[in-house]
Amino acid sequence: MFILSLAFKNLFRSVRRLILSTFAIVIGTMYLILGQSLIGGIEESIVRSALDGLTGHANIRVADYPEQGMQHPVDELVELSPEARAWVDANVEAVTERTMFAATAVSGSDSMRIRGVVYDPATDEAVFSRAVWKTEPADFVPATAADGAMVGAGLAKLLELKVGDTLVLQARTPAGAINALGVPVGSILNTSNMAIDGSTIFLPKELGVDLLRSDTPSHVVVKTKDRDDVDAFAAGVAPHLGDTYEVHTWVEETRELLRLQGIRRKALNILVGVLLAMSGFAIANTILMAAYERVREIGTLRAMGMGKRDVLLLFLAEGGMMGSVAGALGAAFGGYGAYYLSQNPIDLMAMGQNDAMGASIQFSSWLYGQFSPGMVAAPFLVALGVAVVASLYPARLASNMEPADAVKAEG
């Protein structure tokens, strides 16, 4: 106990040096927590964008359906057998049907290639969460042809559309004809998913049938009881689908992006590793200087009967205390930051990032941080470990000093 008490008092011999060394660890720990929080938040955002955007937990579509961009051929539609549909209904939490199609939106002299999504007003919300949706007018999601279409906020801005305006949609029908339809703008939708908001128009089923002359969906979308159940769902439904259809899950949809995130996370860990190594050197330097400054004192302690092991413990305790205090401060600041970000997202749109993100990647413009006690505890333990390991060399050096020489050192 007296070793800990002495170690604590020794820490404050050079307050300036203590603050500088502590600061390095605080920054390293904070950076680790906030970095992990934001990268975790981006990963969750990618997943949520797939779950709540266009993919759902899983969807059944025609085999070899195009993967990229806004290719949505309307001649590739899904007509499940009653037996397959019954299996689906029995094994998921909710089911809905959507028809995705490519179209040209014309407004005045402006025209744009867009993605159209025909949704079933009765079942869509059960599969696709609207928790972060913001509509204008508020909470208005068109349900009938008379309600009009729901236009993504980014697209509405590009085409200078507002609620009550009319735009013309031109699309190919499953029969191969080109159909054009004047569609009233019923509401402007901000899903926070930039890929959707910048290029997508949602049509309630009635309006979609008017345009496409078909009520057959291109996607049967499901919500499983747990999002991690999708692989089991895909395996279970596959025998009922034959070769005509395939199951596409959020896991497949996000795999590449999450892989990229994994690389980013590794890069972050390398940076944090470098930062913590620098902090470790700062602590090692501090303890080493302390050891050299206190040679005579170490000799005295040895003369008084303190063993080598106790001198080693004394210096390790000093490093450990520095690491634990700095790690705790870093964990507190970083943890608070991560918690704050988990409750108060960064709006990338407001930061002018909407252009840079493009319209092809499904990614929420609301960047939340992730927070969990484990996220805070692990970096604290890392900081403590770095401090103790960094103290090892100076502590050994101090404990190996010859007492006869040390007691006579210049003090």
Next chain:
Amino acid sequence: MAPICKLSGVRKTYGEGELEVHAIRDIDLEIQPGEFTAFVGPSGSGKTTLLNQVGCLDKPSAGTVEIEGQTTTGMGERALAKLRGDRIGFIFQSFNLIPVLTAVENVELAMQLAGKPGGRAAAKELLAKVGLEGLEKRRPNQLSGGQQQRVAIARALVKEPTLVIADEPTANLDSESGRQVLELMRRLNEDLGVTFLFSTHDRLVMEHASRIVRMRDGQIIEDVADQQPELQG
């Protein structure tokens, strides 16, 4: 009476071959309980090296050292630390107090290292014995040299040591403080029977000593016992 400390053929050599230096050689010495012995001689004569052997701070290159009949030569580092902690007190020229600790904490630390009970109360009592009542909470930098040396004496005495080794204890003190410190040590020697060994150049210390061991070139050249110390006050 059995000697408290016995050195037989002790030699300490530094370096090898042509660079070999004998700091002390062929030292045979016995210290009896209750002695107040001064080791005198010019710088480099081997006084401190010899006291380091006696205090188990260093190991001899040859010969044996016995403390209270216990041979220390073959002892491991831990056993030597325990022996120092239990039986030997040290007083240094530069006082060597722990600067971050108060006077009473310095004494208390020594008690804890020696495993002595009593805690703060006992530490305060010891400080009072060396005339530092009321200064317990001062840090070393708030004490005069003489007061610091008194703390060091109290610290050395906490373990009720067999012997106290004092390396130039008055060298950093003015003559009045030096005299007071010496009188204190002499009083402790007489009242408590503590054995004191000094290395010194100070004539005042020699005048107080009951035995003077003169050294030159690492050897004892004169050993005069039964001095009549000049007790004052």
